[in-house]
Amino acid sequence: MAAVSCPECGQPAHAEDRFCESCGLSLLLRRTPEGGPQGARRSTCVSCAGRVDAEGFCERCGRAQPAPRDRMEFDFGVVAGVSDRGRARVRNEDSMACAVVGPESAPAAVVVVVCDGVGSTERADQAAQTAVDAALARIVDCLQAGKDPYESTVDGSAAAFEAVELLAEPTSPDLAPSCTLVSAVATEEGVTVGWIGDSRAYWLAGADSRQLTTDDTLHAQLVAAGLSDEEASAEANAHALARWVGADAEPGLPHVVGVPPDEPGTLVVCSDGLWNYLPTAESIAARASGSPARVAAELTAAALELGGGDNITVVAVPYPFHSRRSAGDE
Ligand SMILES: [Zn+2]
Ligand SMILES: [Zn+2]
Numbered sequence: 495m496a497a498v499s500c501p502e503c504g505q506p507a508h509a510e511d512r513f514c515e516s517c518g519l520s521l522l523l524r525r526t527p528e529g530g531p532q533g534a535r536r537s538t539c540v541s542c543a544g545r546v547d548a549e550g551f552c553e554r555c556g557r558a559q560p561a562p563r564d565r566m567e568f569d570f571g572v573v574a575g576v577s578d579r580g581r582a583r584v585r586n587e588d589s590m591a592c593a594v595v596g597p598e599s600a601p602a603a604v605v606v607v608v609c610d611g612v613g614s615t616e617r618a619d620q621a622a623q624t625a626v627d628a629a630l631a632r633i634v635d636c637l638q639a640g641k642d643p644y645e646s647t648v649d650g651s652a653a654a655f656e657a658v659e660l661l662a663e664p665t666s667p668d669l670a671p672s673c674t675l676v677s678a679v680a681t682e683e684g685v686t687v688g689w690i691g692d693s694r695a696y697w698l699a700g701a702d703s704r705q706l707t708t709d710d711t712l713h714a715q716l717v718a719a720g721l722s723d724e725e726a727s728a729e730a731n732a733h734a735l736a737r738w739v740g741a742d743a744e745p746g747l748p749h750v751v752g753v754p755p756d757e758p759g760t761l762v763v764c765s766d767g768l769w770n771y772l773p774t775a776e777s778i779a780a781r782a783s784g785s786p787a788r789v790a791a792e793l794t795a796a797a798l799e800l801g802g803g804d805n806i807t808v809v810a811v812p813y814p815f816h817s818r819r820s821a822g823d824e
């Protein structure tokens with residue numbers, strides 16, 4: 495019999511309980527908070543370990559401490575993620591959201607959304623956050639209403655479009671914040687990945703490791719059509735986004751691919767801050783081992799070591815996730 499406890503108050507609960515009897519928390523859905531998984535405010539300085547005051551400055555050396563958005567982390571056991579500002583950008587314009595649907599002892603679905611604010615637009619961070627929140631909420635609603643992962647993925651993308659469009663300033667179309675979108679729904683029927691833009695999903699499975707997504711760029715389309723990397727790169731604007739989410743974008747269906755349920759592996763969903771440095775599934779797989787939290791942290795650390803030129807977001811989901819239950823659950 496599975497032993498579970500309420501993640502909020504710690505009281506024991508039965509595996510089939512829908513709500514915690516002590517505090518009322520829903521035990522059938524754990525998700526990152528709307529607005530982003532904010533890292534806890536630091537109490538000690540990142541550089542000298544001095545005490546940090548209420549305004550976020552070190553009392554000893556005066557250094558401003560990184561804002562929670564600069565480094566976001568979450569760990570639900572079956573899925574974990576890290577989003578980091580990197581070394582070159584002034585703010586983190588990526589965001590991520592995640593939900594685990596079903597009882598903690600036997601999740602029915604893991605849902606992940608990663609968005610990367612398009613750097614040339616105002617409020618790109620807001621676009622990314624709005625999109626992950628809208629897509630995650632819609633995908634979870636759809637799954638709980640009995641829709642299949644494909645429909646849920648398509649609806650989630652539509653919800654992101656609707657929400658991000660509302661951020662545009664009607665008087666100046668240039669001020670239409672926009673972002674990329676990649677989502678993943680893992681259930682016992684397999685993994686369904688949907689995307690618009692150049693944030694990616696990879697499947698890490700030894701010799702069968704591969705990139706699941708194809709970037710919405712001219713470069714990727716030319717390579718898919720048979721050109722070499724060099725030939726494709728020679729085209730003007732080869733790496734410019736062909737599709738994105740925003741009021742100034744053509745709405746349309748996301749690309750969708752699946753991984754069958756009988757293929758064990760680890761799903762990695764990421765922004766280009768990771769794949770700029772580790773572009774191939776093999777190069778990512780070589781640095782991904784251990785728990786999802788470790789995979790996300792180590793891949794982020796690798797991108798930082800290699801330059802950290804962009805915001806970096808990495809979410810990892812080992813599959814099938816049921817086998818990740820801790821020993822002794824029987
Ligand atoms: Zn509780
Ligand atoms: Zn200090």
